[in-house]
Amino acid sequence: xxxxRRPKVRDxxxxxxxxxxxxxxxxxxxxxxxxxxxAETFGISxxxxxxxxxxxEFLGILESKTGVGLTVGRIDMQRxxxxxxxxxxxxxxxxxxxxxxxxxxxxGVLPYVARRMAADPSIEVNLRNLSxxxxxxxxxxxxxALDVQFHHSLLAASGLQPLVAFGDLLDAFFQRFHDSLKKxxxxxxxxxHDRIIDHLAAAHIDEATVEVRKHIESHKERIP
Amino acid sequence: xxxxRRPKVRDxxxxxxxxxxxxxxxxxxxxxxxxxxxAETFGISxxxxxxxxxxxEFLGILESKTGVGLTVGRIDMQRxxxxxxxxxxxxxxxxxxxxxxxxxxxxGVLPYVARRMAADPSIEVNLRNLSxxxxxxxxxxxxxALDVQFHHSLLAASGLQPLVAFGDLLDAFFQRFHDSLKKxxxxxxxxxHDRIIDHLAAAHIDEATVEVRKHIESHKERIP
DNA sequence: CACGGTGTGATTGTCTGACAATCAGATTGA
DNA sequence: TCAATCTGATTGTCAGACAATCACACCGTG
Numbered sequence: 136x137x138x139x140r141r142p143k144v145r146d147x148x149x150x151x152x153x154x155x156x157x158x159x160x161x162x163x164x165x166x167x168x169x170x171x172x173x174a175e176t177f178g179i180s181x182x183x184x185x186x187x188x189x190x191x192e193f194l195g196i197l198e199s200k201t202g203v204g205l206t207v208g209r210i211d212m213q214r215x216x217x218x219x220x221x222x223x224x225x226x227x228x229x230x231x232x233x234x235x236x237x238x239x240x241x242x243g244v245l246p247y248v249a250r251r252m253a254a255d256p257s258i259e260v261n262l263r264n265l266s267x268x269x270x271x272x273x274x275x276x277x278x279x280a281l282d283v284q285f286h287h288s289l290l291a292a293s294g295l296q297p298l299v300a301f302g303d304l305l306d307a308f309f310q311r312f313h314d315s316l317k318k319x320x321x322x323x324x325x326x327x328h329d330r331i332i333d334h335l336a337a338a339h340i341d342e343a344t345v346e347v348r349k350h351i352e353s354h355k356e357r358i359p
Numbered sequence: 360x361x362x363x364r365r366p367k368v369r370d371x372x373x374x375x376x377x378x379x380x381x382x383x384x385x386x387x388x389x390x391x392x393x394x395x396x397x398a399e400t401f402g403i404s405x406x407x408x409x410x411x412x413x414x415x416e417f418l419g420i421l422e423s424k425t426g427v428g429l430t431v432g433r434i435d436m437q438r439x440x441x442x443x444x445x446x447x448x449x450x451x452x453x454x455x456x457x458x459x460x461x462x463x464x465x466x467g468v469l470p471y472v473a474r475r476m477a478a479d480p481s482i483e484v485n486l487r488n489l490s491x492x493x494x495x496x497x498x499x500x501x502x503x504a505l506d507v508q509f510h511h512s513l514l515a516a517s518g519l520q521p522l523v524a525f526g527d528l529l530d531a532f533f534q535r536f537h538d539s540l541k542k543x544x545x546x547x548x549x550x551x552h553d554r555i556i557d558h559l560a561a562a563h564i565d566e567a568t569v570e571v572r573k574h575i576e577s578h579k580e581r582i583p
Numbered sequence: 584c585a586c587g588g589t590g591t592g593a594t595t596g597t598c599t600g601a602c603a604a605t606c607a608g609a610t611t612g613a
Numbered sequence: 614t615c616a617a618t619c620t621g622a623t624t625g626t627c628a629g630a631c632a633a634t635c636a637c638a639c640c641g642t643g
Contacts, residue, residue, distance in 0.1 A: 143596070143597095144596080144597065145413065145596085145597090149417075149442075153442075169622080169623060169624085170623075170624070171623085179597085179598090180597065180598050180599075181598095181599095182406075182596095182597065182598065182599085183596090183597065183598085185410065185624090185625090186409065186410060186413045186596095186597095188624095189369065189410045189413060189414055190413050190414050190416075190417035191417075191442075192414075193373075193414035193415075193417060193418065194417060194418065194439075194442060194443070196442070199623090199624065199625095200605085200606075200623090200624075201604065201605045201606070201623070201624045201625065202604075202605035202606035202607075202622070202623055202624065202625095203605085203606060203607075203622090203623070203624080204622085204623060204624075205623095205624085210443060211452065212452060212528070212532070215418075215439075215528070218373075218377075218415075218418055218420070219418070219420075219434065232518070232519050232520055232521060233521065235471065235519050236519050236521040236522050238467075239463075239464070239467035239468055239471075239517075239519065239522060240463070240467070242467060243462075243463035243464070243466060243467035244463055247459065247463075293463075294456070295456050295459050295460050295463065296452070296453075296456055297452060297456060297457065297460040297529065297532075298460050298463060301525050304525075305521065308521075367625070367626095368625075368626065369625085369626090393593080393594060393595085394594080394595070395594085403626085403627090404626065404627050404628070405627095405628090406625095406626065406627065406628090407625090407626065407627085409595090409596090410625095410626095412595095423594090423595065423596095424594085424595075424634085424635075425594070425595045425596060425633065425634045425635070426593070426594055426595065426596095426633075426634035426635035426636075427593090427594065427595080427634085427635060427636070428593085428594060428595075429594095429595085584643100585642105585643085586641100586642090586643085587640105587641095587642090587643105588639105588640090588641085588642100589638105589639080589640075589641095590637105590638090590639075590640090591636105591637090591638085591639090592635105592636095592637095592638100593634105593635090593636090593637105594633100594634085594635085594636105595632105595633085595634080595635100596631100596632075596633070596634090597630100597631085597632075597633090598629105598630085598631080598632095599628105599629090599630085599631105600627105600628095600629095601626100601627085601628090602625100602626085602627080603624105603625075603626075603627095604623100604624085604625070604626090605622105605623085605624080605625090606621105606622090606623085606624100607620105607621095607622090607623105608619105608620090608621095608622105609618105609619085609620075609621095610617105610618080610619065610620085611616105611617085611618070611619085612615100612616090612617080612618090613614100613615095613616090613617100
């Protein structure tokens with residue numbers, strides 16, 4: 136016996152919409168027919184078209200504006216990680232894996248950071264600025280936020296947007312552990328930040344790598 | 360003047376559903392309330408709930424079965440690849456950045472891979488197995504699939520699940536370039552795979568790193 | 584008692600019709 | 614000329630209804 140499930144209408148709709156985009160060779164920003172027109176040409180109800188377009192829009196393939204219409208969208212990783220981030224099934228890794236992943240990420244970008252730092256002085260200024268703000272901050276909560284921002288900026292300094300997005304994603308998972316980090320000794324962390332910047336400014340990649348690894352792995356000691 | 364767009368009901372719905380999953384600590388496979396119940400608790404119509412669930416389902420965060428109900432889904436990147444890769448102009452990621460991100464990722468995991476390789480011989484067997492299967496494969500499409508699998512396994516060998524997930528996500532974005540890689544010289548790639556394994560097995564991290572970087576960056580030459 | 588077919592309630596899937604909200608562009612007025 | 618306003622087009626949301634599908638209890642038969 137065959138299961139042969141009847142294909143769902145909205146799935147056909149999504150496929151047909153995608154086909155339409157391909158056939159018409161539409162580029163991001165181009166207009167699509169209205170929902171009503173799509174429904175008529177596909178021979179289905181507007182509701183099913185809507186479920187299709189909303190799904191496509193969720194992924195960034197389409198954009199819709201009230202009173203205007205549908206346009207072809209532009210997919211970026213930011214959007215995906217935003218929705219994927221909370222899902223435990225994707226990243227229900229233990230704390231050690233999160234730490235190690237972060238080490239891989241932040242040490243891996245250092246060569247790129249150093250290269251861009253040499254070309255653009257504002258990067259170093261920005262990082263030093265953050266570091267000093269962390270030092271002068273008295274509120275613990277504020278400090279944590281600034282620390283997160285520092286590491287974000289470090290990744291961003293590499294110019295590799297996909298990694299920045301992934302780093303933010305990891306942060307979301309670290310938040311779970313922020314509570315247990317309350318009593319962390321921030322002094323060592325502060326000095327670490329400055330040393331990292333120094334090494335990068337001098338293009339001493341290996342030294343910076345060691346420093347970053349040590350800095351991040353220091354959190355390992357406080358594993359629940 | 361303030362723009363202050365009224366937030367759309369379905370967006371609130373998606374957020375609330377995600378919050379619900381978090382608060383209840385639901386794992387993949389767990390049941391969710393019915394659409395009607397969700398609509399009532401959120402104080403909105405079932406239609407808006409539906410648009411939310413359909414979007415979430417499209418991404419793989421939820422699953423819905425007729426006559427059964429909603430369950431938390433298991434995200435597989437394959438599903439996303441299917442929808443993401445279909446049109447080249449839609450992706451907002453720069454090819455160079457994708458390449459560099461991949462370099463960071465795959466070179467960064469090498470120390471972890473080498474360590475686990477020394478402890479678990481099956482890892483090396485698995486990688487060598489894949490490499491030889493790639494060599495004996497005549498079908499180009501098959502070769503690409505196996506090549507993707509090789510790099511996936513390399514990441515997986517690190518034992519760092521978050522990075523594996525991210526690598527898969529990157530693959531989804533790479534897919535659109537597979538076409539332009541058709542005429543790539545696979546011979547050099549093949550030898551590269553073996554050399555990478557050799558270096559890792561010998562715990563020569565630096566050599567392996569150089570080899571991986573060279574291997575991945577070789578694609579840079581074929582930028583559209 | 585064992586077991587396969589059957590019914591039944593619950594749940595998602597789809598449709599129809601209606602109205603509100605929003606926006607771009609035309610119209611109007613000073 | 615230019616700014617305020619009107620208007621039509623389009624998406625956003627709602628309500629109600631019925632069909633399709635599935636898990637599970639029920640029942641009859643051996």
